Amino acid sequence: ETGVTQTPRHLVMGMTNKKSLKCEQHLGHNAMYWYKQSAKKPLELMFVYNFKEQTENNSVPSRFSPECPNSSHLFLHLHTLQPEDSALYLCASSQGDRENTEAFFGQGTRLTVV
Amino acid sequence: SQELEQSPQSLIVQEGKNLTINCTSSKTLYGLYWYKQKYGEGLIFLMMLQKGGEEKSHEKITAKLDEKKQQSSLHITASQPSHAGIYLCGADLDDYKLSFGAGTTVTVRA
Numbered sequence: 001e002t003g004v005t006q007t008p009r010h011l012v013m014g015m016t017n018k019k020s021l022k023c024e025q026h027l028g029h030n031a032m033y034w035y036k037q038s039a040k041k042p043l044e045l046m047f048v049y050n051f052k053e054q055t056e057n058n059s060v061p062s063r064f065s066p067e068c069p070n071s072s073h074l075f076l077h078l079h080t081l082q083p084e085d086s087a088l089y090l091c092a093s094s095q096g097d098r099e100n101t102e103a104f105f106g107q108g109t110r111l112t113v114v
Numbered sequence: 115s116q117e118l119e120q121s122p123q124s125l126i127v128q129e130g131k132n133l134t135i136n137c138t139s140s141k142t143l144y145g146l147y148w149y150k151q152k153y154g155e156g157l158i159f160l161m162m163l164q165k166g167g168e169e170k171s172h173e174k175i176t177a178k179l180d181e182k183k184q185q186s187s188l189h190i191t192a193s194q195p196s197h198a199g200i201y202l203c204g205a206d207l208d209d210y211k212l213s214f215g216a217g218t219t220v221t222v223r224a
Contacts, residue, residue: 043202043214103147103204104159 003027006091006106013081014114021076021109023091032074033103034066035090043090049074081113117141118205120215127193128223135188135218137203146186147204148177151217160188160201190220198222 004025013019023032034046046060049068063085065077074091088110092103119138127133137146148160161170163179163186170177174191190197200217 043204045213105149 004091004093004104004106006109008109009107010110012112012114013078015081018077018079020078021089023074023106025072025093025104027093027104029093029095030071031094032068033092034074034076035092037088037090083113086111086113117213118203118215120203120218122218123216124219126221126223129194130192133190133193133220135201137186137215139184139205143179143183143205145205146179148188149202149204151200151202193222195222195224
């Protein structure tokens with residue numbers, strides 16, 4: 001248990017569906033991240049929020065829409081995804097400053113787009 | 115090209131044998147992290163190195179960061195089946211952003 005909780009753990013959705021991934025941390029961290037891990041590829045950073053402000057958007061398609069209502073919660077809203085979006089989506093949090101960059105990861109959501 | 119190069123990509127080791135994984139960066143590493151991932155699950159933090167020449171150990175796993183802070187190695191002594199998994203190095207190369215290597219898949223054979 002890392003202190004970062006992701007739900008759901010598994011998700012199967014059709015290409016026309018709309019779903020959301022949820023991430024929650026109560027570690028007092030100020031930075032939260034969404035990562036995508038596809039098979040045999042390095043972890044890809046998608047979005048970064050620092051103090052609830054989005055500071056990074058790594059050319060992610062608009063069919064992925066992040067939301068950070070407060071420093072403890074992070075959502076990833078999904079709509080009209082493609083089969084190639086099937087992957088493990090990991091949420092992480094960190095203190096958000098250079099002296100404390102250790103990230104704590106959730107267990108991930110295994111997403112399958114059919 | 116990737117900012118962090120990990121080698122080897124995969125390795126198979128006999129139980130009880132030692133193994134080493136390397137992580138190399140073209141940039142200075144402000145913080146270097148080693149994680150272990152069990153297949154399809156979240157990352158488990160192993161250890162963090164920040165100072166050049168630093169070495170840390172936890173049980174049978176030792177990690178080092180070279181003096182120039184551009185390369186790190188992870189060494190497992192007397193490997194066990196529980197050591198099997200994907201090992202990733204992560205680094206703080208820019209403000210707030212973590213970058214990762216492609217990972218090394220470790221298989222331990224009984």
